[in-house]
Amino acid sequence: MNEPDTMRPPAPRKTDRDEVFAEFTRSICPVCKTPVDAQVNIRDNKVYLRKRCREHGGFEALVYGDAEEYVHSARFNKPGTIPLAFQTEVKDGCPSDCGLCPEHKQHACLGIIEVNTGCNLDCPICFADSGHQQDGYAITHEQCERMLDAFVESEGEAEVVMFSGGEPTIHPNILDFIDLAQARPIRSVTLNTNGIRLAADRRFAAELGERNRAPGRSVNVYLQFDGFDKRTHLEIRGRDLRTLKQRALDNCAEAGLTVTLVAAVERGLNEHELGAIVEYGIDHPAVRAVAFQPVTHSGRHVPFDPLNRLTNPDVIRLITEQRPEWFRKGDFFPVPCCFPTCRSITYLLVDGEPGDRTVLPVPRLLNVEDHLDYVTNRVLPDPAVREALEKLWSASAFMGTATTEEKLRTAAGAAAEALGCAPDSCGIDLPQAVRELDDKAFMIVVQDFQDPYTLNVKQLMKCCVEEITPDGRLIPFCAYNSVGYREQVRSRLSGVPVAPVAPNALPLTDLLTSTPYGSRTPKPSTASEGDGSA
Template identity: 55%
Template sequence: MDTKQTIGLGRDPGVDDIADRHRVDSDYVFHELTRSICPDCRRVIDAKILLRDNKVYMSKRCPRCGPFMSLVYGDAEAYVSFARYNKPGTIPLARGTQIERGCPHDCGLCPEHEQHACLGIIEVNSACDMECPLCFADAEHGFALTLEEVEQMLDDYVRTEGRPEVVQFSGGEPTIHPRIIDFIRAAQARDIRFVMLNTNGKRIARDDRFLEQLNDVQPSLYFQFDGFERETYRTLRGEPDILEEKLQALDRLADIGLNVTIVPAIERGVNDHEIGRIVEFAIEHPAIRGITFQPAFHAGRHLPHDPMRRMTIPDIVRLIEAQTGGKFAASDFVPVPCCFPTCNAVTYAFVEGGRVTPLPRIINVNDYLDYVTNRVVPDFSHEIRTALEGLWSSSSVAGSEASLRQVAISCQACELPDNLAIDNIAKSMIMIMLQDFMDPWTFNQKNLMKCCKEFLLPGGKQIPFCAYNSVGYREQARRQLNAMEPERRRARRQGRTYEPKPVVFDFSDQAAVK
């Protein structure tokens, strides 16, 4: 017997065929390994970040539910290069949980979390006066927090932050909560720098007394505004004729001098063609100091979608440039360094007599935000750098006095546009921010660990935004908060103080894949 044929070393035709074949390269670059969750069963699984055709994708496989692929970021070159903006995290003064099961099931914040809370969110109720097809909170009748609960949550926020930057009251629709003005006053009494109210604008458009109350407490407004076309509002909000009501609310806010950030959720094929018009409208409207574009993410209640075609920050930046006739360019937008740099981007611009001058065109922002090269800058660099960190931060509030002071400091190193005095900055500046939240298809544990936007809950826990909406925290919190509602109502009827009860979480049935 031929020994070579026996062991397959020379005469086996299959082996010869293999020798004639050529190896080929993959059509992608394997960039990194991270942890994610299964979009179906929510188990924690490994995930690969892949670069292909200048886009960034997440590939993962659940042993129970199979493989998944999703688009993460529409510009792979930027995704890689933005790592230089990843500033060191700031540690909170206190932690809310211990490490038991590991990320993402110990949120609270746990000792492994790498960033404090720039923004604390309190959902004061679950009810809403709209039924939007796109609603990450999945708003419906359920609970309404008491003043005692909100005050406890604010006190816990102060305990962990010292002097918190921003608290945002959200829902549901928070303006329909009967104690919302009291909540705003409670936050202001605790010296929280900026108090924001998230709203669809309906009550503001209709209720004169409520408008007077807002004028008394002067919060910043975070205002749902998705575009101008009936089909946009029919698709995203289920109300095709709501635009006039929103415009009326904005005009009424302008009349009392409140600062508004409009918040368009951008869904591909629905309202992405309206982005430029939204920017032009914001520049012209006297109440609007900022825009926060949010690529639609698919958690909670959402439209049917293809995870390979989702909108991302680079997509919206390119559309801003194309649809504003060059008023803004992609190079005007700088990553926000407090969270992961690909989660946020922002720019500021001076507007004077129809002329728009983005701040990055008159000051080299990179000189002050590049945390890797740490290059030498003039003697005033520390003050300017501090100011720019404040502007390029998730805690920056459009139109606030602090943001104006930061611009004034920054402009020691630049030339202001003609005829623009520092005391006119408030009326002459606009902020455009882009915020991309993760959903179960794009969830990246690495990004989560540096999240700086936290949901505040009774009992002191702070849950990162994308974990709360994707991992299962919202569902557990909703069940408990709803179950507490009968006792809240009894306390109101009997005129007694409601004793807040902590929200607790149990993920023992969601085993990670090792």
């Protein structure tokens, strides 16, 4: 006899996942650096990268804090440019064949030469793991020549080379290295520094200033500048450097150098200082740009939660919240030459005196979106303006370079001609601002570099910021810091075996409150949980 229907257990019901599967990609295990399959998922309007290593288990990290912007940015994905030369062959596939290999999708907008691993600081966080270790090295004059020649061979006429480290200003030959770069078809040199020597050695600043006045060449300073609170300095750099930073900037101004302030931004530590950093930069005569870099968990860092980190849209939101009279969300646009979620930029025209500034973002004068949209089928806008905006929204764009000034003048001039803006309608005298761009223009960059937790091969293959190695390779910056190339180069040059830096994050299985992927409660971040830039 059949049981009544009321006695039967209810049929099981299928349930929907709490996330949208966005894409399949490749990444690496953050512990052993083995390439692994990965997936990008969207939930709660945020974008996450998830992967699993057979030996070390599952890992997940937040990679973009605004899923809508992540999807929207695809329109800004510019076709890549083939470099003039490749340095390696395809054997095992990305990210194991750097570089550049023929499968890489972009040339080098910016080449980086690390002249040493020594440093006059031992920061608690440093993606280069620099300082006073026994496995350090400093490159020779001949090695620098070979590295510069490799860059020129790949690029022809290169836009920008950056000398970095370690701390490049303590290398005894750093001025000679700059001379070597200026003797080649490289338009601009950028010096990445903590500013300690610039603060103490006015003659050194003057020497850089002289080279900045070389015909057709420029030298710019990329100055580590994380904020104003003593706690910020102690937790990121291990020392209170506030007085030194001010003295370094004043010496740069005296020497006629253009400076970009570079802030490593950590959740719960210095995120409240972003608006103040921008305002300070606008007011200081040497500063023409600010670069904000959400912390990168490569090299040396302290414990952190990969699910609770700052990303580019979070930084942009903080800037607009802290200076709402100057900024809104639509003022920042993705950079098309790299993968568009990696970097965002805006330019400002600034007038008035400190305390009474008028700030006008250039995207409010020109329809940047139409010019830099490479996917939607539209009539091509003014080619000259588009070419100018492509150069401005590029990893090679640095304030103080002739190229950036020329293209900014073209873009702002087109806006002035089209709008005929008077001071009472724009809030700024636009024609005068175009004439006085040296004093009126300012740039803000937001750059989120990938680390072993967030590395996405899809993004890596379009990287246009390359580390130049002494053996003549051009290795994408995020691969150099994440995959093991840095340790390989350091071992070869120092003669001391260098083990990969052990990760300082919990695996996914320890971060979840239940086994299924559906229930997550990220650990709260604390002020001491974070990383930053070297």
